[in-house]
Amino acid sequence: MAEQITELQERPGIGRSEPLRIVGSVLLVALWVADLIVRHSTAQKVLGLLLIAVLVRISISDLEERRIRNVVTFPAAAAAILVGLALDPSGLPGQLLAGVATGAFLTLFALFSRGGLGMGDAKLGLVLGLYLSRYVVLALMVGLLASAVFSIGVLARRGLSAGRRTAIPLGPFLALGGVVALLAGPSLHLAP
Numbered sequence: 047m048a049e050q051i052t053e054l055q056e057r058p059g060i061g062r063s064e065p066l067r068i069v070g071s072v073l074l075v076a077l078w079v080a081d082l083i084v085r086h087s088t089a090q091k092v093l094g095l096l097l098i099a100v101l102v103r104i105s106i107s108d109l110e111e112r113r114i115r116n117v118v119t120f121p122a123a124a125a126a127i128l129v130g131l132a133l134d135p136s137g138l139p140g141q142l143l144a145g146v147a148t149g150a151f152l153t154l155f156a157l158f159s160r161g162g163l164g165m166g167d168a169k170l171g172l173v174l175g176l177y178l179s180r181y182v183v184l185a186l187m188v189g190l191l192a193s194a195v196f197s198i199g200v201l202a203r204r205g206l207s208a209g210r211r212t213a214i215p216l217g218p219f220l221a222l223g224g225v226v227a228l229l230a231g232p233s234l235h236l237a238p
Contacts, residue, residue, distance in 0.1 A: 063110045074102045077225060084229050089133035094228050096125055097177040101221035104170060108217030114166030119173050126176035137179065144182045145175035151186075167216045174224050181231030189216075189223025 081094040100122040104114050123145070130138045149172030156163040175182045193216055200212050 063106070066106055066109060070102045070106045074099060077102070080229055085232060087134065089129060089137065090232070092129050092133060093126060093177050096122070096129065097173075097224060097228060100173065100177075101224050105218040105221045108166070108215040112213060112215055113164070114170050114217050116166075116169070119166070119169040122173045123169075123176055126173065130176075140179045141176050143175075144179045145172045148172060148175035148182050148186065163216060167220065170217055170220050174220065174227075178224065178227050178231065181227040181234075184231055184234070185220065185223035185227035187223065188226045189220040192222055193219035 077098045078095055081091065081098060084094075086094060100118060103118055107118070108114055126141065126145075127138070130141045149168055152163065152168035152171035153165070156165055156168050171182075171186070174185050178185055193214065196219070197214055200214065201210070204212060
């Protein structure tokens with residue numbers, strides 16, 4: 047498999063990230079189908095379809111460039127608010143509260159982690175809160191736990207000294223948490 051990816055990367059017209067983008071496209075469609083199967087309200091379905099597209103794009107850019115771009119997060123946040131306003135105005139205060147609280151939590155984490163977490167991750171937290179409302183807590187738990195397990199694996203494989211210097215993008219882990227919360231959150235019957 048690694049030889050096939052290397053061969054693809056060496057072909058003219060196919061960049062290093064082409065296999066990642068192909069996987070992202072397949073994942074996008076599969077997750078859209080999964081979201082359509084889950085029992086959601088109309089507003090939750092629309093928010094879910096948009097969120098999946100945002101999370102796939104953010105994961106790819108964070109893996110490729112180690113950054114989460116404002117050109118994705120700002121329009122995504124605006125879209126969540128507009129969809130909430132149009133399809134579920136009574137849920138908008140919960141969306142806004144979850145978004146601001148999650149963004150503030152990750153901003154504080156970014157400020158105190160001395161470079162371990164970027165502001166793009168904090169903006170992604172805002173976006174997750176706006177799309178997931180009360181399910182954002184599940185998204186954070188899954189995303190942060192998955193990143194911690196992965197980090198422990200990196201430390202075990204590379205050793206403590208080299209492992210601590212290894213940059214690990216948090217965006218894909220938060221995206222994983224967002225997808226889990228989106229698909230599994232409604233079945234948990236959390237209080238409104």
